[in-house]
Every structure is written in structure tokens, then in C-alpha cells.
Amino acid sequence: MIDIHCHILPEVDDGPGTIEESLEMAREAVREGIKTIIATPHNKNNKYENSKEKIIANVNTLNSILSKENIPLEILPGQENRIYGEILEDYKKGEILTLSNTKYLFIEFPSASVPRYAERLLYDIQIEGLIPVIVHPERNKELLGNPSILYEMVKNGSLTQVTAASLGGYFGKTIKNFSIQLIEHNLTHFLASDAHNTTSRSFKLNEAYSLVEEKFGLDYYYMFNENSESLLLDDTIIKEIPEPIKRKKVFGIF
Template sequence: MIDIHCHLLNHLDDGAQSLEESIAMAQQAVRNGFTDIIATPHHLKGSYLNDGDTVVEAVAAFNKELTQQQIPLIVHPGQEIALTPNLLQGLKNGGHISLAKSRYVLIEFPSAHIPLYTEELFRELKEQQLIPVIAHPERNQQLMLNKERLHRLLQMGALLQITWNSLMGQFGKRIKHNAEVLLAQNIVHFVATDAHDPKKRSLDIAKAQQVFTKKTTATQRDMIIANSQLLLDNAAVVSGDFKSIKPKRFLFF
């Protein structure tokens, strides 16, 4: 399997805090069936400033360490980029980087709202043949409340990535429910770990996989899992057919 969103590079953000912790996360990833991980340290979130060159260098050094320790995992460079009006400019000058040198860009929205400039920015990305991947939409209050706007972003080509631990209820019942609603609508393109450490926010996804299996069809599961490989290959990912569900199934804030 491929994990497209993970904070296993040490000393860059609120993820791994030591090389030993990074190695523990890598070993945990292998035990859970991952062959490749895209490292996505926070960029432009609070005090975290991890420009493209910094991430690429850190990934190269960590892959060398994995080889020396004979851990069968490949790490690729990426960022979880905070949504700002200058996002496209950052991608052009190299300060921002896409996921594994692909056309796909992992974007983190503010937790409580959708910036007014979002649609215009997404149009600009599309003009440059870049595709926004919205990280953990189930945790954004306004994206879940304003489903018409969410669907408009999807129609513009945006993709959605929910988190394995959301399905386990690690972030609370509300967010678990929101993730399940997105799956029920068949508008989830990726599930990723968003792992930050080997214990509390880890790559141990066995229990979450059980929930995932219960809440999806075999066809849907195959599509979502395959999409991570397609992203890594810089190929076109697959979207399912939208399924409308009764409003009462939404958990409002």
C-alpha cells in the first residue's frame, strides 16, 4: 500500500521528534503493509516552514538510513501546504512541492472555515494542470456544513483524502461520522494515515481497516486503495459516482 500523507521526517514539524521515532514509524509502516510513503511535513502552518529543498534533502537522508537498516520502505518528498493566496506562486518557485513530484498537491484548509479565495485558487491550479488534494476534509467544520460548496470544489477537480484514524474515532464521534458520510457519498479518493508518531497518531491501521471494510463496497475499496498508487505514478486517479444520502445522516456542528 501507499501512504500519501505522513509526518515521519524528524525535527521538521509536530511529527517524529527523533531519528529513532522516525525509524519506529517506518518499521510500523512495513508491518502494516506499506511499501511507499510520501512524507508531508507541514509547510506555512504556524511556525513550520519546510521549503521544498529542505524536504527533498531530508527524504534523501532518511531513505539512506532505511537502506542501511534494511527496512523495505521507500519515502518520497511532499508537503502538507497550508492554504494561502500565494500557493501557486510557491509551487512555481519551488518553495512548495507537490506529492512525489506529481501533479497532485496536498492542501490543508483552516480547521473552521473555507477561505473566500479558494475557488479562484483552485481554478488557477487547474490552469497549470495541478490537482488539489484536500487533506482530512472530515475535520473542517465549514466543508462538512456547506456540502454544496464542497461539491463545487469537487466539480472543479479537487480530490478528498480522509484519515484512517478518523474512521477509528480517534478525533471524536463527530469526525468519525463525517468521514463515514463522505464514504457513503462515494466522494473519497484517498485514505491516508496522517501519522505523527508511533503511538498516539500512528501507522497502525488494522482496526481502521475493519471500519473501512464495513463502510464501503469492494469496488469502492479497490478504487480508493488503487488511487494512491495512481497518484504516486502521476497517473489519473479514479472518482466514484456520487451518491446522495438523506440530510438527517449529516452530523451538524
């Protein structure tokens, strides 16, 4: 199993604070059946900045320690970029890291809103030859209230990634139901853990994949697995035609 979104590097963001905590996460990942993790520290989110060079150096160090500890897990470099207007300029400067040096680029929205410039920037990213992957859209307040925004972005070529714990209900019933709707309407393409630790924000990937198989069948189970593999190979991922989520509007007084 491949996890394309994980905060496993120590002392870089709100993930593990020590190398021991990173190793604890690594052992938990192996128990889940995960063999490869893309480390995706926060970047430019008004709290953490993690440059491309810093992430690659930390990944190399962690891989070396994992090898010495005989933990069968491979860590690859990635970055969870909060959306900002100059991201393409910084990419051209070599400061922005795609997922394991592929054409896929993580984009995070603020938790409560979607910037007005987002749609244009996602288009410009694609013009540059990259494919934006919007992380955990199910946890964005504006998208929850107006999923048509996400539909337009996916229709225009952006991809999305739902968090395993969201699907499992660990962020509440509303977010779980929205996660299910995103799958039902072909508005998401990847499942990943977004794990930060082994307690309050652990992997939950096995549980999420079991839920997908139970509710949507083996086709979807394999699709999400294969998409993560295809991403690592820098290949084309499987995506169905997106459908809009219709929100019911009630008029009058009852």
C-alpha cells in the first residue's frame, strides 16, 4: 500500500516532534501494510515553511535511520503547499516540490474558504505541465456548503485527495457524509492518511479501504490503490466523469 500524504518527518511541522515519534509512526504504517510513504510537510501555511532542499535532506536522513532500524518502509519527498499567488514563480525557482518529483502537486486551501484566485491558479498550474491535487476538500467549510466550486475545478482538470480518517468518521458525521458524496460523484481520486501521529491523527488507511470496498465495491478499491501507484510512476491516473453534488434548497416557512 502507498500513502501519498503523511506528516512523518520529525521537527518540521505539526507532525512528530522527535525522531522516536517518527519511528513509531513508521512501525504503525508497516503494521497497516504501507510500504511507501510520501512525506508531505506543510509549506507556506502561515505557520510552517519547508523548502524543497530541507525536505529532501530530512527524507534522506529518515530513510537512513529506517534502514538501520530494519523498518521496511520507504519515504519519498513531497510537500503540502498552502495555495498562494506566487507558487508557480517559486516552482520555477526550484523552491516547490512536487510529489516524489512527479508532475503531481499538492495544493491545500485554507480550512474555511477557497481564495477567489484559486480556479485561475489551478488552470495556470496545468498550463505549466503540472497536475494540481487538492488535499482534503471534504474538510473545507466553503466546499462543504458549495460543492459546485469543487465540481468546476475537477471538471477543469484538478484532482483531489480524501483523508482516510474523514471517511471513517473521525472528523464527524458531516465530513464523513461529504467524503462519501465525493466518491459517489467522481470528485476524488486518491485516498491517503494525512497522518500526523499514532494517537489523535493516525493512518486509518486499512479502515478507509475496507469502507470503500463495502460501500462501492472492488472496482473503487482497486482504483484508489492503482491511482496512488500511478502517481508514483508519474503516469496517468484513473478518473471518471465528475458529477455535480446537488444541495437541496427549501423555500417558504414550514
